[in-house]
Structures are given as structure tokens and as C-alpha cells.
Amino acid sequence: MNCVRLGKWNVLPSLMFFVAVLGMASVSVGQDKPSFELSDDVRDALTPLFSRILKADVSRATVELSAETVMGGKVVETADxxxxxASKYPNQYTVYYKSADDRKRLYSDGEKGVVALTPxxxxxxxxxxxxxxxATRSEINLGPYPEAVLALTLAGVDPAVTFLGGxxxxxxxxxxxxxxxxxxxHLRGQQKDGVSxxxxxxxxxKPRPLRLLVDLTPMLVATGQVAVPQGxxxxxxxxxxxxRVTGEVDDKLFQYTPPREAVEYESLEEYQQQAAQELAEHPLLGESVPDFELTLLDGSIVRKADLKGKVIxxxxxxxxxxxCLQAMPVIAETTRKFADKDVQFYAVNVGESSSLVKGFVxxxxxxxxxxxxxxxxxxxxFTAKSIPLTLLIAPTGIVEAVHQGFPGEAELKQQFTDELEVLVQGGRIASSVPADAEPQK
Structure with a gap:
């Protein structure tokens, strides 16, 4: 499993991975009926808006999303x-989700559906x-908790399913x-799982939605999968x-015409497999590691030259x-067994502030x-297109092995053990040796 990034490195907010890892893809619990009686003032506030959306034949909306990570009362990460x-009841729509590192568009003309993963x-x-x-449950990754925004923007949808269920x-x-x-x-809701x-x-x-704020912190704390820092x-x-839920919407918005250079895949799985194959061919394998300088969380500096003669x-x-978090304990445990054989392990956090990383670690x-x-x-x-990315560097400075993704605890542990056994004895790993290289004597 990989977290894929292409082009200039950009990060999503901290711990967003729980949305996918824990399978919680909706703000509400779903079809559950409310376990409480709606007060008259809540009913009076919600009914006009929900009725407009439910009775709508068309819709158009632009919604800006800001995901904020706060540590100790200060915003330390923001991802916009x-x-x-745009939509027409009952099954025509286009949903364009655009972030710093993801531009995905979902089309349906009522008969055919297309997902444009990239141009x-x-x-x-x-x-x-x-x-x-x-709106009830999106099968396509359209950002964190897309059901909330879809329930308020797609024509003919009953928002009560999302905002009152569970x-x-x-x-x-x-x-x-x-x-x-x-x-x-201003309305405030509390879910059974603690999310508000x-x-x-x-x-x-003619009411319209202005802002929706979702606090996911209680859900992250409740999972217990990773310790959430205080504050x-x-x-x-x-x-x-x-x-708007009135006016005209052009049917052309729901039709997809692929660019001439676009490649059609049979499924999302086929696309992901192709992407994984491309990621596996890392350009540094068998090459000298580039010069680098590591700034540790305590402020000390470690340079490539400081590690000469060691397995890195x-x-x-x-x-x-x-x-990444699944792989970390496995790598740490395995490399620790070779610490007395000059094996040095450094976990390099990418794209997040040191204050956030310190609190998390x-x-x-x-x-x-x-x-x-x-x-x-x-x-x-280090020319990475995805993380987790782990490089094993021989005392000679040659990148002898590259691991991308998390294949599973047992497999990763065995791979690292076998490779480190070779490297601490001064050997080379076969996958890093060019086909036309002279055999070792």
C-alpha cells in the first residue's frame, strides 16, 4: 500500500489517512434513524433548506474546503x-475535486459514468x-468526507440521511x-461516535448553506490506532x-470527452497497478546516494559524510x-537488531512542521x-513519487535496496533482515547491480 504523490511535494493534513484506513467515509453513521426527538426550533431551521435540496431538479455549487491541524491552540498545518x-435529478452530475496534489472529476450523464483520475x-x-x-456513500475518493458536501449540493438528495442519521x-x-x-x-450536531x-x-x-465545520478529533482519539498528541x-x-438549486444547467457538463493522449483503464485497480509498477523502478537503485543533510528534532545535524562506512x-x-505508520515499527525493530553492526536508521518526516512532528512522535x-x-x-x-519510501545504503554509498509501500509486517521484516545481513558483510544486493556489471570476486 502506498500514499501516492506526484510532482512537487505537497502534503495532506495530519492523520487524514484514518478516513481511508478505518473505512469511515461519511460524516454521518448513514441510514440510522435519529435516537432523539428533533426540537421544534431545529426542525424549523433545517426543514426549509433540506426541502429545497430534496425538491430541486438542478444544482450548481462551488465549495472551498480547508483542512486544519491544530497543536496547542495554534494552526500548524492547513490544506486547501x-x-x-453541478447536477440534475435523478442521476446526472459532475463533481470536480481539486487539491494541491489531486485533480479528479466524476461524470454521469444518466446512462454512463466516467472517472477522470488525471488529464x-x-x-x-x-x-x-x-x-x-x-451522497450517501461515495465509492470514489473525492477528498475527506465528501458525503457531507455532496448531501448539501446534489439535486434531489435528502440531506437528513447524512445530517440526522446516527x-x-x-x-x-x-x-x-x-x-x-x-x-x-447556527446549528450544532453531535454524532454517536463523538464527531461534531x-x-x-x-x-x-430561500435559505442556503453558508459554512459547515466538522471536528474529527474525537473520532481520531477514539480509534486508538495511533496515539493522538495532547492539544x-x-x-x-x-x-x-x-x-443554487434553480435556473438552467447545461447537459454538456455531464459528458466526458477524453483528450487525445488520455489512456483508458479497465478499472481503478488497473490504474493503481500500473502506477505501482512505475513507482517500483526507482532511479537511485544501484546509484550513489546524493549528498544530504538531516535536521533531527533536537536541532542536531547529521550529514552524509558523518555516516561514511556505515549502513544507512x-x-x-x-x-x-x-x-508509513504501519511500516515504521517493523523497520525500527529490524534495524535495531543490527545497531551493533554500524547500521544507522533515520525516519525522515516529509512536509510537516517540526512542532507537529515532535508532538506526534x-x-x-x-x-x-x-x-x-x-x-x-x-x-x-531522493526522487520519491510515493511514501513510505525506504532506502538501504551500503557503506560504499550505493543505494542497494529501495522499498516503496507496505507489503505487510512479515514480508517487510523478512526483506529487511535478509538485505541487512548482506550489507553488514560488505555484500551487494542483486537487484541493485546493473545487468552488464562485472561479477564480484
Whole structure:
């Protein structure tokens, strides 16, 4: 399993990987009926907006998403993205999700569905989901918790399924002037899993959503999969920059015409397999490691020259990358067994602030040397297209092995043990030796 990045390194917010790893792909619990009685003021606030969406034949919306990671009351990471959505009831839509490192578009003309993964790659869906089905549970990765924004922007959808199903409580938090000018109603919901949301709706004859704030921190704490640092918080803020459920929507928006150079894949799995094959061919394998300088979390500096004559293990990771966190304990345990044979292991965090990394690492039972690469300079120098990326470097400075992704605990442990056994004895790993190289004597 890999966390894929292409082009200049950009990061998603910390711990976002839990959305995928834990299979929690919806803000609400789903079809569950509310376990509480809606108060009259909540019903009066939600019914006009939900009815507009449910009765709508068309929709257009632009929604900006800001995912914020907070540590000790300060925002330490922010990742921005945007949704552009158009739809016609019951099953025509286009959903464009654009972030710093992902541009994906979902099309349905009512009969055929297409997912444009990149401008050069697409695949056709075996069947078309209705607007309601898409909003209830999206099978395509369209950002963190896409169901929340889809429930408020697709024509003919019943938002109550998402915003009232599986809830512990919903209340009117008050009325206010949104951004100082728009009269609005502020509602607050608490899910059974601890996740909370705040929704601001314009208080007018034809209400519209203004902002949705989702606090995922309680869910992350409750999972127990990774220790969440004290003072950590992670939230999603959706701002509805434009929104309408009236007027005309051109059918051309729902039709996909592939560019001439685009490649059609049979499925998402085929595309991922092809991408994995390309990632496996790392350009540094069998080559001299580039000069590097590691800045450890305690501020000390480790340079390539300082490690001359040692076996070096460099592992690139991030707090949001699930496979990275699965691989880390395995690599740490295996390399620790070779510590008395001049094997040095450094875990290089990519693209996150040192304050966030310090807080996160302090809660983990890893006992490893961690370096910080907040601007992604090192990951660029080591030409990585995905993480986790781990390089095994011989005392000669040659990159003898490259591991990308997490194949599983047992397999990774065996691979590292076998390779380190060779390297500490001054040997070479066959996969790093050019085919036309002279055999070793």
C-alpha cells in the first residue's frame, strides 16, 4: 500500500489517512434513524433548506474546503481544496475535486459514468449511481468526507440521511450575522461516535448553506490506532462560495470527452497497478546516494559524510500516511537488531512542521531518530513519487535496496533482515547491480 504523490511535494493534513484506513467515509453513521426527538426550533431551521435540496431538479455549487491541524491552540498545518459541482435529478452530475496534489472529476450523464483520475487517465464505471446514492456513500475518493458536501449540493438528495442519521443530538446554537452581513442560523450536531459538526444556514426566505465545520478529533482519539498528541485537533471547514438549486444547467457538463493522449483503464485497480509498477523502478537503485543533510528534532545535524562506512536506512514518512505508520515499527525493530553492526536508521518526516512532528512522535513508542523535512527538499532529492519510501545504503554509498509501500509486517521484516545481513558483510544486493556489471570476486 502506498500514499501516492506526484510532482512537487505537497502534503495532506495530519492523520487524514484514518478516513481511508478505518473505512469511515461519511460524516454521518448513514441510514440510522435519529435516537432523539428533533426540537421544534431545529426542525424549523433545517426543514426549509433540506426541502429545497430534496425538491430541486438542478444544482450548481462551488465549495472551498480547508483542512486544519491544530497543536496547542495554534494552526500548524492547513490544506486547501475546492469542489465544483453541478447536477440534475435523478442521476446526472459532475463533481470536480481539486487539491494541491489531486485533480479528479466524476461524470454521469444518466446512462454512463466516467472517472477522470488525471488529464491523461480515466476509467468507465460499470453502473451509474443516483445523486442520492452518491451522497450517501461515495465509492470514489473525492477528498475527506465528501458525503457531507455532496448531501448539501446534489439535486434531489435528502440531506437528513447524512445530517440526522446516527446523531446523538442536534441543537440551534444561535442566530448571528455571518461574516458581519448575512443573517444566519447556527446549528450544532453531535454524532454517536463523538464527531461534531456546526452548520450555518442563511436565515431568509430561500435559505442556503453558508459554512459547515466538522471536528474529527474525537473520532481520531477514539480509534486508538495511533496515539493522538495532547492539544491536537483536526477539523474540516467547508465554505459555500456559490450555491443554487434553480435556473438552467447545461447537459454538456455531464459528458466526458477524453483528450487525445488520455489512456483508458479497465478499472481503478488497473490504474493503481500500473502506477505501482512505475513507482517500483526507482532511479537511485544501484546509484550513489546524493549528498544530504538531516535536521533531527533536537536541532542536531547529521550529514552524509558523518555516516561514511556505515549502513544507512532512510525512511520517508508523514503522520497522515497510514502505510508509513504501519511500516515504521517493523523497520525500527529490524534495524535495531543490527545497531551493533554500524547500521544507522533515520525516519525522515516529509512536509510537516517540526512542532507537529515532535508532538506526534512523543506519543509513539518508536524509539527512533527522527529528522524533519518540512519543505520536502529531501524527498525531492531522493526522487520519491510515493511514501513510505525506504532506502538501504551500503557503506560504499550505493543505494542497494529501495522499498516503496507496505507489503505487510512479515514480508517487510523478512526483506529487511535478509538485505541487512548482506550489507553488514560488505555484500551487494542483486537487484541493485546493473545487468552488464562485472561479477564480484
Amino acid at each position: 481544496s475546492v469542489y465544483q459541482i 491523461e487517465a480515466f476509467f468507465r464505471l460499470p453502473q451509474v449511481a443516483s445523486c442520492q446514492e452518491l 446523531m446523538k443530538s442536534v441543537e440551534v446554537a444561535g442566530k448571528m450575522k455571518y461574516r458581519g452581513s448575512i443573517q444566519s442560523i 459538526w456546526d452548520l450555518w444556514i442563511s436565515d431568509e426566505g 491536537y485537533a483536526y477539523s474540516l471547514r467547508y465554505d459555500f462560495k456559490s450555491w 536506512v532512510l525512511d520517508f514518512w508523514a503522520t497522515w500516511c497510514g502505510p 512523543s506519543e509513539q513508542d518508536w524509539d527512533v531518530s527522527v529528522a524533519s523535512d518540512p519543505d520536502g527538499d529531501l524527498i525531492e532529492a
